[in-house]
Amino acid sequence: MTKDPSSSIVRLNIGGKKFSTTVDTLTNREPQSMLAAMFSGRHTLCQDSDSGQIFVDRDGKHFRHVLNWLRDGVVPTLSDAEYSELMREAEYYQLLGLIDGINSALNKKKEADDLDTELTRTDIIKCIQSERVRFRGLNLSGLDLSKLDLSFVDFSFACLKNVFFSRANLQCAKFKVYIQLIPYFKMWMLRVPYFIMLLCGRRCEFTGANLRGAVLAGANLQSANLQDACLIDCSFCGADLRTAHLQTADFTNANLEGANLEGANLKGAKLINANLKGANLQRAYLRQVNFQNTHLEGARLDGANLHGVIR
Numbered sequence: 389m390t391k392d393p394s395s396s397i398v399r400l401n402i403g404g405k406k407f408s409t410t411v412d413t414l415t416n417r418e419p420q421s422m423l424a425a426m427f428s429g430r431h432t433l434c435q436d437s438d439s440g441q442i443f444v445d446r447d448g449k450h451f452r453h454v455l456n457w458l459r460d461g462v463v464p465t466l467s468d469a470e471y472s473e474l475m476r477e478a479e480y481y482q483l484l485g486l487i488d489g490i491n492s493a494l495n496k497k498k499e500a501d502d503l504d505t506e507l508t509r510t511d512i513i514k515c516i517q518s519e520r521v522r523f524r525g526l527n528l529s530g531l532d533l534s535k536l537d538l539s540f541v542d543f544s545f546a547c548l549k550n551v552f553f554s555r556a557n558l559q560c561a562k563f564k565v566y567i568q569l570i571p572y573f574k575m576w577m578l579r580v581p582y583f584i585m586l587l588c589g590r591r592c593e594f595t596g597a598n599l600r601g602a603v604l605a606g607a608n609l610q611s612a613n614l615q616d617a618c619l620i621d622c623s624f625c626g627a628d629l630r631t632a633h634l635q636t637a638d639f640t641n642a643n644l645e646g647a648n649l650e651g652a653n654l655k656g657a658k659l660i661n662a663n664l665k666g667a668n669l670q671r672a673y674l675r676q677v678n679f680q681n682t683h684l685e686g687a688r689l690d691g692a693n694l695h696g697v698i699r
Contacts, residue, residue, distance in 0.1 A: 398427065401441040405448030409455055417458045422482045450474045454481060463489035468497070512536065539598075552593045560601040 398414060400407040415424040426433065435442045453464050453474055463486070466474065471490055478486040509532055515521050522542040532552045539559040596616040605625040613633045622642045629649045636656040643663045653673045661681045671691040678698040 399439075399441045400451070401436075401439070401443045402448035402451045403444070403446050405451065406441070407448075407451060407455060409458075413455065413458050417461060418483050418485055420482065420484065422480070423458075446477065446480060447473075450477050454478070454483065454486070457483065457486045457489070461485070461489075463493050465493075468494070509533065534593075553597045554593050554595040555597060556594075557598040558594075558600075558602050559598050561599065562603050 396411040398409050398411055400409065411427045414427045418424055425431065433442050450470070450473055453466075454477055456462055456464070464474075471494055475487065475490050478490060512523075512528075512531065512533060513536065515523075521538075521540075522544075523546050524542055525545040527547045528543075528551055529547050530551065533556055534552050534554040535556060537557045538553075538561055539557050540561065541558070542562045544562050594612060594614045594617050597614070598618045599614075599622055600618050601621045602619075603623045604627055605623045606627055607624070608628045609632055610628050610630045611632060612629070614637050615633050615635045617634075617637045619637050619642050620640045622639070624642060624644045624647045626646045627644070627648070629647055629652050631651045632649070632653070634649075634652055634654045634657050636658075637654070638658045639662045640658055640660045641662065642659075644667050645663050645665045646667060647664070648668045649672050650668050650670045651672060652669075654677050655673055656676045658678045659682045660678055661683075663683045664687045665683050666686040667684075667688070669687055669689050669692050672689075673693045674689075674697055675693050676696040676698070677694075680698060
């Protein structure tokens with residue numbers, strides 16, 4: 389950063405990115421900040437003799453937001469990850485006003501996200517105390533439904549993106565989806581896993597959940613975590629379980645006909661009497677899987693790890 393005494397122009401080199409501003413901008417809005425202290429006149433600033441700049445060893449990616457805050461007092465609209473990065477810069481430069489502004493923006497964003505979800509965990513607990521529970525078509529994305537008794541609950545057509553079902557009892561729960569959600573597509577163009585994304589989406593968390601008898605036919609559970617889950621008598625016909633975490637899950641008597649399990653981790657899973665006809669198990673990790681009486685007609689096992697398989 390260089391300073392021209394006559395014009396108060398300051399030239400900045402922040403991690404290789406070049407900026408120009410004034411001493412007034414750097415000192416007026418946040419007088420207690422590190423930047424204000426640097427340009428208060430109390431400190432000697434060492435500048436590059438050739439470029440006339442002073443180098444600050446920080447990432448310059450968000451410094452324009454820092455300058456805009458100092459100029460106008462405006463907090464930019466950013467993603468959560470970018471707010472986190474900007475917060476680190478604000479803390480480094482000791483910009484207390486900007487720190488408060490970022491926290492306020494994050495809180496407003498969280499409130500807006502909460503409004504998008506139609507029910508809270510407390511609402512769910514109240515609902516499941518009734519005899520017959522339906523959450524058909526509701527937006528439940530992001531909710532923590534862990535350890536709840538959700539047996540026989542109807543989740544048909546609901547949005548369950550990133551819902552946390554760990555250790556929940558989902559015995560005989562329904563997870564159906566309606567094909568005509570996308571009526572302007574010709575029927576022959578539809579493939580179940582694509583529109584079922586609206587139902588479950590990726591990254592669902594079912595660790596240790598009891599899904600006995602649940603219907604997840606065609607569901608998009610790509611990369612979902614179903615480790616240790618009870619999946620006895622479940623229907624996963626045509627489901628997308630690519631790269632899913634299925635270690636030690638119990639698929640006894642489950643119907644996985646036509647399911648896509650490519651790259652899934654099924655180490656130690658029980659597939660006793662399961663139906664895997666036409667399933668895609670390419671590159672799946674099947675070490676120590678119990679395949680006793682499993683129906684594998686037409687299943688693809690190319691590149692699968694079958695070490696220690698029980699037949």
